Amino acid sequence: MKRTHLPLNALRVYDAAARHLSFTRAADELAVTPAAVGQQIRALEDHLGTVLFRRTSKGLELTDEGRAGLDALREGFLKFEESVQAMQAGQASDRYTIAAPREFYAQWLAPRLAAYRLAHPDVRYRLVENEHADFTEANLDLAVRLVDGPGELEGVELAPARRVVVAAPQASEGALNTWIDWPGAPLPEGAQACIEVGNAGQALSSAAAGLGKAILPWLLVEESVTAGKLTVLEGPDEGRRAYWLVAPLPQWRQKKVKALVAFLSA
Template sequence: MKRTHLPLNALRVYDAAARHLSFTRAADELAVTPAAVGQQIRALEDHLGTVLFRRTSKGLELTEEGASGLDALREGFLKFEESVQAMQAGQASDRYTIAAPREFYAQWLAPKLAQFREANPSITYQLIENENADFTEANLDLAIRLVNGPGELEGVELAPARRVIVAAPGASEETLSTWIDWPGKELPEGERACVHVGNAGQALSSAVAGLGKAIMPLLLVEESIAAGKLEVLEGPEEGNRAYWLVAPLPQWRQKKVKALVAFLSGDG
């Protein structure tokens, strides 16, 4: 069934004017001018083909036709508010669905999420390993990606794009001549790798195990360096990619997402 077009803005003005029986007070409530209220009411009367208000010596009065639809209209507005609240339920929720690379979760994100939960004990997390997962299909709130910028998404850089060359402490000369290659990190010109892995996490594990040296994002290996599992051979120096917190604008505007982003980025 085809729905009748509803002039919702004019109906909201009509409701306010009916409650106050004053275009001026209705205008104050709606933050518009009395003339704008009068214009909306006239447009609504033209649309409905009926007179809603009459002016008397005592002031503004509703006509019988104007009063007859008010209860149903106000009930309708309550239903609208309930609908909006239902659609915003995810925003008010304490459940976070986050996509992040496995190695980054283990090295950096997990301890941060534990700290955030200490201050917010009611929250729960669901972690998705594929940081490139579709936000809608996976129902994501946030993703952490190693990229050179947020692209079409909203985002904040967790740390500057800095990289280091690392290897296991006390590595042999042979080990230090062996490169660990992984997607997204170009080796110095003329150098060849003897170890090829699929991602930054495997490169990190390979370097810690003493399989060779690797070019790594500083943020990812800081904990391993501090723990003595890796030593810095060169750097840090500026890199091309950094870890970014990203999300589409609707998620980015959610209060719960804003709170977590502020905490993880050091602004909370």
């Protein structure tokens, strides 16, 4: 069924004028001029084909036609408010759905989500492994991606794009002369790979196991280096891709997303 076009702004002005029985006080409430209120009322009367107000010696009065529609109109505005509150329910929620690479979650994100929950005990998380999942289909609030920029999304870079060459402290001479190849880090020209893996997490595990050396994001391996699980052979050097927190603009504007982003990027 085709819906009738509703002049919602004019109806809002009409409601205010009917409550105050004064264009001046209605204008004060709506932060507009009395002339603007009068224009909206005249436009609404033209649209409806009826007179809503009359001026008398006692001031402004509603006509019978104007009075007849008020209860339904105000009930409709209450429904609008309920609808807006329902749509904002996710914004007020303490539940987060986050997509992140598995290795980054284990090495960097999980400890920080735990720290955030210490300060916000009611927070609940749902983790999605595919960081490139569709925000709408997966109902995501936020994603962590290893990219060269946020693209069409809103985003915050968690750290500058830096990369290092790492290997296990106990790696053999043979391992130090061979590479671990993964899609996110092209090897130097002529380099020989001892193993090809599918992602940064597998490259990190392979390097830590002594299979060879790997080029990896500094943010991903920093804690493993500090803990002595990996040794830096080269770098950190400037890289092209960095870990970004990203989300579409509607999610980015949510208070809960702003709070978590501020904590993680502090």
